[in-house]
Amino acid sequence: MGNRCVLQTTMVILLQLLMSPLFLSPTLLAQPSNDDCSTATSITDGQTPFDNFNATNSGIPVDSSQCSGTSVSNSGNDVWFSYTAPENGFLDVTTCPAGFDTDLVIYDGDCANLNQLSCNGDACFGFSSTILAQSVDPGATYLIRVGGFNGTQGSGILELTLTPANDPEDCTVVGDEDLDGLSDCEDPDCLNSPSCENDEWEGATPIDKGFTSFDNTLASTGGITSILGGCDASGAFNDIWYSYIAPEDGFLEISTCPGGIAGLDTDLFLYSGSCGNLTQLACDGDACGPNSGFGSFIDKTSVFAGETYFLRLGGFNGNRGSGNLLLNYSVSGDDCFAATTASLGPNTFDTSNLSNSATSVPLPDPSICPGTNLGQASQDIWFQFTAPTSGSLQFTTCEGTNFDTDLVIYTGTCNDLTQVACNGDNPNCSLFSSEISNFPAISGTQYYIRIGSYLNGGGPGELNITYSGQTPENCNQPGDEDEDGLADCVDPDCTGTPSCLELGQCSDGIDNDLDGLIDCSDWDCDSDQACLDCPTSLSQNLDPTDVSQIVQICAYTPEHTENEILRSFDTSQYPCDNGLRVLGVNVGIGFVDYASGPGLTTAVRAYI
Structure with missing residues (x-):
C-alpha cells in the first residue's frame, strides 16, 4: 500500500510539471x-x-x-x-x-x-x-x-x-514558344506559315516594279552568307527573299532609301541562277548613308528577258524591322537610272515604245528656256554624257527627227536632278525640233539629257552632240572626223560610247574597248548572256602525292633543279570559243615531311 501511494504521488508531480508554463513556453519550442x-x-x-x-x-x-x-x-x-x-x-x-x-x-x-x-x-x-x-x-x-x-x-x-506545356511555336510573334531553341521562321514548325513564306529563297515572294512593304522581324538567317564585290554589307542576317522576272532586256535599280524608307540598317544582295547555283550580281550595305538610316541601294544592273532574279534583304548584323523596298525596272533609256550612254556625234534613238518618266522625276521647267514652247517631255528617252573637255557644246535633234521634241539637260543624280538648260522649238530646226547651243560644259562632268515629245507620241530620231566649231568624232564609222589623230574607239571622245563597249557586243570577235580582251575573255562580258555558260571558277582536289622522288619537269633555268610536280587543268569541256581568263591561282601545301636533316625551303610556282 505504501509503495502504491509513492507511485501515485510521483505521477501527479510529473503531470503537473508537463503542464506547467515552464514546459509550454514558446522560447523552449523551436519554430x-x-x-x-x-x-x-x-x-x-x-x-x-x-x-x-x-x-x-x-x-x-x-x-x-x-x-x-x-x-x-x-x-x-x-x-x-x-x-x-x-x-x-x-x-x-x-x-x-x-x-x-x-x-x-x-x-x-x-x-x-x-x-x-x-x-x-x-x-x-x-x-x-x-x-x-x-x-x-x-x-x-x-x-x-x-x-x-x-x-x-x-x-x-x-x-x-x-x-x-509543349506550346506550339507561334510563327507570328517573336519568341521561342515551344522552347526547342529555334525561334519563329528558323523553327521547322513554321515552314508552311504565311509569316515565313519568303524566309528562304525557295519561297521567294514574286514582286513587280514599285514599292513592296517588308518586315524581317520573324525571319531566320540562312542561305548564302558570302559577300562578293566588296560591298559594305554584313551578310544579310534575318533575311527575306523576293523574286523578279525581267520582261525584256534592261536594267534594275533597287533601294531601301527614300522613297523606300526602311526602319532598320539593311543589306541588299541580287542574284541570278537557280537552286544551289545562285550567282551574286550586286550587293550593298549603306549607300544611303546615316541620314537615311543606312539604307541600301543597288544601282543600274543589267537583266535579261525572261530570266528570274532573286533579291535577298536582311538586317546589318541581325537588325530587325520593317520598311519599304523600291524596285525600278527600265529598258535602256526609258528611265533616268537606265540612261543610255551618249557620245560626241550622232546618237540615234527611238521613243516609239517608251513610257513617261516616273512621277518622282520633276516636269521640265519652261522658265529656264522661255518662249521656246517647252512641253512636258512625254514618252521620253534619257542619255548620260560625260564632257571629255571643257568648252561650248551644242545638243540638237534638228536632223533625223520627225516629231515635235522637247530637250532638257540636267546635272546631279537621278534622285536629285538639277535642270540647267532646255529647248522646245528652235527656229533653226524644222518640224519643231530642239537645239541647245553654246552650253558651257565642264570637263569630266556627267550630264543627263532628256528627249521627249511636246505632246503624246514619239518616234525615231537623232541626238547630235558637238563642240562649237568642231566636227565631232563619229564613233560608229571608221575615220578620224575631228582630225585629232585618233580614230573611233582609240579617240577619248568615244570612251564609254555603246560602239566602244565590250558589254552588249560579246560575240562579235572584236576588242571593242581596246583592252586586249575579246568577248567572253573580257570581264565586262561576265554578265552577258553570250558568256553565261563559261565557268567562273575551277578547282582541284587535294593531292597526297609523295613528291620526294619526282625529278625536275618544269625547270627552265639552271637554278631550278629541285624536285617539282606539275598540275594542269583541262578546260576543253567548256563552250568558250575565246578561251578562259585566269584571274588568279590559289595553291596550298597541306603537309611537308622531311625524312632527315633540317629541311629545305619549299616554294610554289604557277606556270600559265
Missing part, C-alpha cells in the same frame, strides 16, 4: 526554418515532407474568391516553400492525404509584393488540399504556402508535379 516567406525552403518536383508544429501565423489574408466552396481559411500556423519552374507548363500541388485539415496557396512575386495566383481548402479525404494545372513560366519562381484550417497543426507530404 520551423521555413516559418516565414523570407525563409521559404526551395523545392523541386516530387515529394517533400513537412509539418507546421510550432509554426506562427503569417497574417497574410487569403483571397478565398479564387477557390470558393473549398473551405479555405486564412492558413494559420503556415510554412513556406519556393519553386522555380525549369520550363513552361502546368504545376499540380497537393497535400493529399495529409494527417490534418490543410490550406494551400500559391503566389508569384516576392515576399514584399506577393500576388496570389490560386488556393484550395478541402480537395480530398481528411480535408487536405490540391491545386491543379497552375500555369508556370520557365525560370519564374513561385511561393507555396501550406497552413492549417483555422490553425490546425500536423504533418504530411507536399507533392509537386510539372506537366510541360
